[in-house]
Amino acid sequence: MKSSGTNDTSRRAVLTGVGLAAIGATLPPGAAALAQGTPAAKGPKLLEMEGKARLAVLGDKPLVAETQAELMDDDVTPTDKLFVRNNGQTPDAAKEPDKWSFVIDGEVNNKVTLTLGELKAKFKPVTRRMVLECGGNGRSFFTPQARGNQWTNGGAGCPEWTGVRLGDVLKAAGLKPSAKFSGHYGSDLHLSGDASKPTVSRGVPIGKLMDENNLIVFAMNGQPLPNIHGGPVRLFIPGWPGSVSAKWLNRIWIRDKEHDGPGMTEFSYRVAIKPMVPGAKGDPANFRILESMPVRSIVTSPANGTKLPAGTKEIKLRGAAWAGDLLVKQVDVSTDFGATWTRAKLEKPKNRYDWQRWTATVKLPADGYYEIWTRGTDAKGVMQPHLAGFWNPQGYGGNAMHRVAVLVG
Numbered sequence: 001m002k003s004s005g006t007n008d009t010s011r012r013a014v015l016t017g018v019g020l021a022a023i024g025a026t027l028p029p030g031a032a033a034l035a036q037g038t039p040a041a042k043g044p045k046l047l048e049m050e051g052k053a054r055l056a057v058l059g060d061k062p063l064v065a066e067t068q069a070e071l072m073d074d075d076v077t078p079t080d081k082l083f084v085r086n087n088g089q090t091p092d093a094a095k096e097p098d099k100w101s102f103v104i105d106g107e108v109n110n111k112v113t114l115t116l117g118e119l120k121a122k123f124k125p126v127t128r129r130m131v132l133e134c135g136g137n138g139r140s141f142f143t144p145q146a147r148g149n150q151w152t153n154g155g156a157g158c159p160e161w162t163g164v165r166l167g168d169v170l171k172a173a174g175l176k177p178s179a180k181f182s183g184h185y186g187s188d189l190h191l192s193g194d195a196s197k198p199t200v201s202r203g204v205p206i207g208k209l210m211d212e213n214n215l216i217v218f219a220m221n222g223q224p225l226p227n228i229h230g231g232p233v234r235l236f237i238p239g240w241p242g243s244v245s246a247k248w249l250n251r252i253w254i255r256d257k258e259h260d261g262p263g264m265t266e267f268s269y270r271v272a273i274k275p276m277v278p279g280a281k282g283d284p285a286n287f288r289i290l291e292s293m294p295v296r297s298i299v300t301s302p303a304n305g306t307k308l309p310a311g312t313k314e315i316k317l318r319g320a321a322w323a324g325d326l327l328v329k330q331v332d333v334s335t336d337f338g339a340t341w342t343r344a345k346l347e348k349p350k351n352r353y354d355w356q357r358w359t360a361t362v363k364l365p366a367d368g369y370y371e372i373w374t375r376g377t378d379a380k381g382v383m384q385p386h387l388a389g390f391w392n393p394q395g396y397g398g399n400a401m402h403r404v405a406v407l408v409g
């Protein structure tokens, strides 16, 4: 496992001293087309926000910024490196966080209103390292282009979340037998400025809602949850699209039927039941809700575009892998475009829903251009495909193998 000691930092500085732009300059146009570190290649706008690293901005209004793969090299994602995905306007930071309140209503025996202060006083805190992943992660790999933010693999991160178990709070409210689904609401203003419109409101079936890993979160990496990540209070439901994890939480509505808030209908967070023709319009009747996220493995070191000294004969790789509700069983890497594969050393997760770090050492027989490919296989034996398949209008499930280019000499 990687530690953040000085050796590591200096080693990385050497490896990433020259970026993809430099490799691009030495290659004919299009030659690096298979590699996926698109941010550097496209020269993205970088985020400038206090408390955040220079993430790649995918959109301004609403603010969406993804984490470059090489910034996902820490075992625990530092707060400044976690991606940002807003659907509406960013609210102002709460002045008195402990007075922040939310309600649980609908199909419950007792409607519950709790302030953050009460939540901390009445329920046992839990801390767990868990992956948050945007439902659209990997969308940019679809052909033809799917609608929405063009995420590469950077709509994911694995910080340490502290909160109380959602199930404990729901037990206090008492679910009625009619409880079937949840609807989550946050206090961020809709992009249009219309206060009567919820920005996004998604939910999950009661079975998933009661999972003991779900938290009502008030701290990240040991610090109060930052405003940009939904502080003072957000929901965190791991394994499923990040959009169910409402930021600035103010209401959990327990419903007697599937929730129909913005983000639940038509093609939103839905995938085709019967495979559709890429680029076709699609019929909403052919779609089901995307639940567990698919398996994904990424190379976090070296960075895409790394130039290595002439004569370099082998390279140490590091990465991460995760698979929604499932464990990752295996990670393999290739340096010859998938002709041969080497099994990586895969760590166990610290707790359920943690990502799994991996390492591997591969040989580079001669100077020249290489691509490092990685592919994960989940506990059910399902592997990442070479390309993003099962096209759908809004581009969910784009979990093509990750590929980074390196140039020796």
Ligand SMILES: Nc1nc2c(c(=O)[nH]1)N[C@H]1C(S)=C(S)[C@@H](COP(=O)(O)O)O[C@H]1N2
Binding pocket: 082, 083, 084, 085, 086, 087, 088, 132, 133, 134, 135, 185, 186, 187, 188, 199, 200, 228, 229, 230, 241, 242, 243, 244, 245, 246, 247, 248
């Ligand atoms: N209230 C509210 N909650 C929200 C969102 C939002 O726009 N508003 N975005 C969702 C989406 S799509 C994702 S992927 C995650 C992103 O969380 P982050 O910005 O902390 O990374 O928050 C989810 N919760």
Ligand SMILES: [Mo]
Binding pocket: 085, 133, 134, 135, 136, 241, 242, 243
């Ligand atoms: Mo998302």
